Amino acid sequence: MATAGRRMENEKNKPIFCELSVNDLEPEITEIESLCVECGKNGITRLLLTKIPHYKDVVLMSFECEHCGYQNNEIQSGGKITEKGIKITLQVVTSQDLNRQIVKSDYTSIHIPHLDFEIPSQSQKGEITTVEGIIDRSIRALEQDQPRRREEFPDTAVEIDLFISKLHALKILDEPFTIIFQDISGNSHIENPKAPIKDSQCTITHFKRTKEQNHILGIYPDNEDVLLKPIQEGEYPLEQLEGEVLSFPTNCPDCNSPCETNMKLTNIPHFKEVVIMATLCESCGHRTNEVKSGSGIEPQGVRIEVTITGKEDFSRDLLKSETCDMEIPELELEVGPTILGGRFTTVEGIIVAMKEQLSSSTAFTGDSTDPEIVNRMNMFIAQLEEVLDGQRKVTLILDDPAGNSYVQNLSGDGPDDRLKITKYDRNFEQNEVLGLNDIKVENY
Structure with a gap:
């Protein structure tokens, strides 16, 4: 009875979304009998709840019909919808860029400006794939009805054949091209092969959803009003x-x-x-x-530079807001605002948090781990340890457009030689990310 009780307690405390491991030979897979869209008979859908390193919880779904052989694989986010949508612009220059892992949700549209080619979010389900995989899937979709078109619409078929050849040319990389992912749910991700160094070929911006986009996701303002009502009434x-x-x-x-x-x-x-x-x-x-x-948001943004020379600087109180970018130029490290979130800690504490996050996560490389990325990650962790041991003098930079970040001045209100604080006016893009461009205060 005691053994059974412990087993039930372990099952109760077991995380819902578990990390995949080579030691876990039998991951918990849920099988559901479901209808096959091809033949109308019943097939089997398998569900696996797992975690993607450097990303989030996901639900992997695999359907197979034993009657007609139809198969389908999908991925859906297992976490909540983010507050803003995400736009990822990737410059594809080398074959390594074609092999970058992509996690895209059901709400992701894809645009290749070079060909004026767009894949609407409704045409492809969420999946884990690569840039090359997206191009291959588009080619297969266009080739699917070509035999019929050649008989009924020969001119259209010729034009599509010409476009398919242009898609094949993207894989050969005759010239670099840009691919843009826009996801209103904010649940898409592209692998950074240079991690933890900043990805110079990839630009990520967040945008505020429109009312129509919120409705597509099932988000309605009335629900928020109900949740906020007790506080608004002064309870x-x-x-x-x-x-x-x-x-x-x-x-x-x-x-x-x-x-x-x-x-x-x-x-x-x-x-x-x-x-x-x-x-x-x-x-x-x-x-x-x-x-x-x-x-609220401050009238100006703030950029804080603190030179770390010893234990005294490590002990400084530090507030990093959820809108603050962080940088250590000597290590070529740049951390976005969403990586560590908002934290009230010390200079030492924020560096330890970065080190722990890198140590506890493996690089996002799909089915195998790239030795080059692992070595680069280990070298970077070793450099952070040298900083924490006082062997390296570095500069920690906090850049917060909202002006809500802070590093303690060891001289109180007096001058501090190792602390530099600069206020600056935000540009249009920074105001857009903070949602300030849409605020109307006239006759409020």
């Missing part, structure tokens, strides 16, 4: 929030199991009010601490 005034620890149910960001998040409003000396949130998952043991600004 939780600011005086009551200060000093109080509030708890609310959520899902673990690592395994997606139900857990609780604790939230507290506090003041950072010489800065502003912030909201600190901490989550502990009893299923997988994952801990996360996140911080968000308790006030």
Whole structure:
């Protein structure tokens, strides 16, 4: 009975989305009998809930019909829809770029400006593929009805044959081309073969969804109004929030199991009010601490440069907001705002967090691990360890367009030789990302 109880407890605490491992010879696969769209008989759909390193939780689906042989493979995000959509622009220059792993959702449209070719989001399901795989799938789709077209519409068939030859030329890379992925759900991803160094050929921007795009995803503003109504009516005034620890149910960001998040409003000396949130998952043991600004967006952005020379600099308090980019030029390291999220820690703590994230994740390389990427990752982790041991002098740069990031001045309000703070005016693109260009304050 005790053994059975422990087994049930282990099953209960087991994460919903588990990482695939060579030691896990029998991953938990769910089989469902479902209708075959080709022959109308029943086939088998297999579902696997797993995690993609450097990305998120996903549901892999594989259908096979034993009657007609029809097969279909799809991928869907297992996490929540992000607050903004994502646009990824990739410059394809070498054969290595053709082999980049792509994770695309059902809501991803693809555009190749060089050929004025666009694949609508409705025409291809979510999948894990490569740039070359997307081109091959497009070629197969165009070739599918060519025999019929040659009989009924010969002129159209000739034009399509010419376009197919242009798609084949993309794979030969006669000249570089650009491919653009736009996903309103924000759940698409492209492999960075240079990780953890910045990908100079890939540009990622986030955009605010339109009302129509929210409706496609099933998001309606009325639902948000209902959730915010108790706070708007003054049920939780600011005086009551200060000093109080509030708890609310959520899902673990690592395994997606139900857990609780604790939230507290506090003041950072010489800065502003912030909201600190901490989550502990009893299923997988994952801990996360996140911080968000308790006030609005500042009139100007801020760029903070701190030169790390010793233990004194490591002990500086540091607030990185969820809109802040981070950079260490000496290591050619650039970290986007979504990688570590918002954090209230120290200079040492933020570098340790980067090191731990790289150490705990393997590079996103599909079915095998590229030795070159593994070696590069290990060398980079070793460089971070040298920084933490005080063997390397580096500069940590925080660039926050919202102006909500902070590094402690060791001299109080006086001059600090190793700390440089620069305020700057945001450009149109930065205001667009923050949603400020659409704000209307006239007659408010």
